[in-house]
Amino acid sequence: MALTATAAAAQDNGSNSPYSRYGFGLLGDRAGGFNKGMSGLSYGMRDGKELNPQNPASYSAIDSLSFLFDIGMSLQYSTLESGGRRVNANNTSFDYLTMGFRASRNLGMSLGLVPYSTIGYSMNTSGRLENATTGEVTQTNTYSGEGGLHQVYFGMGWKPFKGFSLGANVGYLWGELTHTSFNSFSDATIATNRHRYETDVRTYTADFGIQYEQALGKNDMLTLGLTYGLGHDIDRNAYFYNQTVASGSVASGDTLTAANAYALPHDIGVGLAWRHKNSLRVGVDYNFQKWADVKYPTLVSQGSSQLYVPATGGFSNRHRVTVGAEYIPNPNGSRWRQLVRYRMGFSMATPYTRVNGQDGPYDYNVSLGVGLPIINRWNNRSILNISAQYERVQPKVAGMITENYLRLCIGISFNERWFMKWQVE
Numbered sequence: 001m002a003l004t005a006t007a008a009a010a011q012d013n014g015s016n017s018p019y020s021r022y023g024f025g026l027l028g029d030r031a032g033g034f035n036k037g038m039s040g041l042s043y044g045m046r047d048g049k050e051l052n053p054q055n056p057a058s059y060s061a062i063d064s065l066s067f068l069f070d071i072g073m074s075l076q077y078s079t080l081e082s083g084g085r086r087v088n089a090n091n092t093s094f095d096y097l098t099m100g101f102r103a104s105r106n107l108g109m110s111l112g113l114v115p116y117s118t119i120g121y122s123m124n125t126s127g128r129l130e131n132a133t134t135g136e137v138t139q140t141n142t143y144s145g146e147g148g149l150h151q152v153y154f155g156m157g158w159k160p161f162k163g164f165s166l167g168a169n170v171g172y173l174w175g176e177l178t179h180t181s182f183n184s185f186s187d188a189t190i191a192t193n194r195h196r197y198e199t200d201v202r203t204y205t206a207d208f209g210i211q212y213e214q215a216l217g218k219n220d221m222l223t224l225g226l227t228y229g230l231g232h233d234i235d236r237n238a239y240f241y242n243q244t245v246a247s248g249s250v251a252s253g254d255t256l257t258a259a260n261a262y263a264l265p266h267d268i269g270v271g272l273a274w275r276h277k278n279s280l281r282v283g284v285d286y287n288f289q290k291w292a293d294v295k296y297p298t299l300v301s302q303g304s305s306q307l308y309v310p311a312t313g314g315f316s317n318r319h320r321v322t323v324g325a326e327y328i329p330n331p332n333g334s335r336w337r338q339l340v341r342y343r344m345g346f347s348m349a350t351p352y353t354r355v356n357g358q359d360g361p362y363d364y365n366v367s368l369g370v371g372l373p374i375i376n377r378w379n380n381r382s383i384l385n386i387s388a389q390y391e392r393v394q395p396k397v398a399g400m401i402t403e404n405y406l407r408l409c410i411g412i413s414f415n416e417r418w419f420m421k422w423q424v425e
Helices: 002-011 056-061
Strands: 067-082 086-102 107-131 137-163 163-187 191-213 220-229 232-234 237-247 249-258 263-264 266-276 280-290 296-300 305-311 318-327 339-348 363-374 382-394 402-416
Touching: 002 339, 056 107, 056 137, 056 163, 056 191, 067 237, 086 402, 107 163, 137 191, 191 263, 237 296, 249 296, 249 305, 263 296, 363 402
Parallel strands: none
Antiparallel strands: 067 086, 067 402, 086 107, 107 137, 137 163, 163 191, 191 220, 191 237, 220 266, 232 263, 237 249, 266 280, 280 318, 296 305, 318 339, 339 363, 363 382, 382 402
């Protein structure tokens, strides 16, 4: 199933955004079925019936009788606007595949597959030029990109004493990033210039989490969550191909290589969640990603020649704030409608990429969701999660592209009693 999900992600990565042209592309939210409807609220969220890879300390709460399996996808309608023009697009995307279980008392484990970033765009511009031989010709510049990064992880969470848990995820990050630009002419005798940027990223990931629970009376619990993602260099090469194409074949060209060209940012998260009578959960998260010092392959001029080298200064530090809530009318109720989970959330994030020397667009997300219990004679703990999101990508600079997304997220959280011991008297 994991291989099938990877293939599906490769076929349609859910992006039509020109902003995925920069950096690693559009960053994934890593949210699961339960928190898609809360705009990704996660750091202080802790429940033994749900998987929360964004804070591995939460694995220690997994029920001792359960095996958890969670899978989700999204359907997306997008509108891109600039200069009075509007373009619409539809996409589907694989969101996550996770599973978890308790290994021993106070020790939970999880593994899964989640997208890290996506690249997908195609755009062109046209203009007229004067040619001394043939007169006026039309030049068309075309830009396209595809690919993205995927992450598979394995994590453990341990509660050494009451109220305190810690955990860690280790993973493998991989994917291909490809960007192509070329110009073509209405006069077929004029040679075409083609630039192509390619890389194959493969590296490890490591992130750590802590959760501390403090009771506030008989009915209330406050949970503080802290996370840290390890930033490090990625020892992979990036390639730049500068080619001249004539009559459909490469007439000339050269290849430039940037060695040890990439890095991952340090990632710090802190969150606070309040739970009342196991019926209401309210939380707030703050995330900081230190992109400003992250290197990325860049073309630089040196005299009459060009070099392709890793350089910093192409990114900005990213800040994200998320608030969300979940309400269950009666978690101990006997009727189906009493067990439905109602969710809502809002998030705002600053850009990590820079566009022509300016900060990229801000990202705003509003979400609503429900968790519908799947109840039959064998199962009363699995959940069908459905969330609707509205996302607006708003640039600070006039003339840049504004993006609006309507997204339907669908996930199924299977919670099976695999480890229940039967007793006969």
